[in-house]
Amino acid sequence: MIELNVWMISGIIFVTQIFFIYFRTLNMIHTADKDWKKAILSGWGVGITWLVTISLGVTAMINLQWQPVMAFLIAGAIGTYIGIITTK
Numbered sequence: 001m002i003e004l005n006v007w008m009i010s011g012i013i014f015v016t017q018i019f020f021i022y023f024r025t026l027n028m029i030h031t032a033d034k035d036w037k038k039a040i041l042s043g044w045g046v047g048i049t050w051l052v053t054i055s056l057g058v059t060a061m062i063n064l065q066w067q068p069v070m071a072f073l074i075a076g077a078i079g080t081y082i083g084i085i086t087t088k
Helices: 006-032 036-062 066-086
Strands: none
Touching: 006 036, 006 066, 036 066
């Protein structure tokens, strides 16, 4: 297994968490609109980014690393903001 330093893990979590929240917002919109093709594609984005973020985040929590947890929280807020302003 490849060993990544805590700051690299934080960066990966930051980016994937923004994309996760964005894809989740899109998925909810497409599902509500009953646009099944876009809902499926955005659902794949949700699934992939969720797996990456959660697997790295759980490992960080087990190892008591605060940086990835902060990246998770900050990126979640940014992703929510981006998801809302780009879908108006």
